[in-house]
Amino acid sequence: MMESKKYINVIQHLAFEDLGSFGKVFQSQGFEIHYYHAGVDIPKTIYTDDSILVVLGGPIGVYETDIYPYLQQEIDGLKYRIQNQLSTLGICLGAQLLVVASGAKVYAGHVKEIGWSTLQLSEQGFESPLKHLHDVNVLHWHGDTFDLPKSATLLASSEHYPHQAFAMGKHILAMQFHPEADTNRFEQWLIGHCSELNHAKIDIPKLRADNQRFGATLAQAGEKLLREWLEEFDVLLQ
Helix, strand or coil: CCCCCEEEEECCCCCCCCCHHHHHHHHCCCCCEEECCCCCCCCCCCCCCCCCEEEECCCCCCCCCCCCHHHHHHHHHHHHHHCCCEEEEEECCHHHHHHCCCCCCCEEEEEEEEEEEEECCCHHCCCHHHHHHHHCEEEEEEEEECCCCCCCCCECCCCCCCCCCCCCCCCEEEEEEEEECCHHHHHHHHHHHHHHHHCCCCCCHHHHHHHHHHHHHHHHHHHHHHHHHHHCCCCCCC
């Protein structure tokens, strides 16, 4: 009897913010990737499915459920996954959705953190898959921040914000930065977020140059991070 194909479910909030470099890792391990678009086609079954769920980033605020009501559906679904320790990876907005689903607060920060810089790992961070990001410049792209959930273990901070990554058990991992950013497709981010970048007076040529300077190293470190996280579930082929 042939083994059934394994797959992951991915919630996408923007067309150009996909799995990026993480997609290659999943594909190399035989995963079939199923993308679902927020506000359009997210079936409730992906929250109860024991397959890995990845929730990606986006420019909307997790607290704007009155404007974007589907966010509440995501929050409710993530509550179930947290309670049942179903393997879930949250990136940027995805991380903030996990925060709210766990009962903590997300709110506007004091500064837009957009650009490349290193993280400060906690002691637990050095014992986690995030250890591969030590001294690696990662891509930050957010204006909101959050309180650390009571059930969470802090893994990383940044220059501007104390809470950048956390874990809840071994199955739930949340990162407010972007370890999945694909250097070769970075221009899509600059185009798609041009209004935000101009409003925040971000130096776009520098952002582009830093992508060329740091992107390849981040991709290598991000692959190691993701592979180690997957090893927790014994799903790697090699």
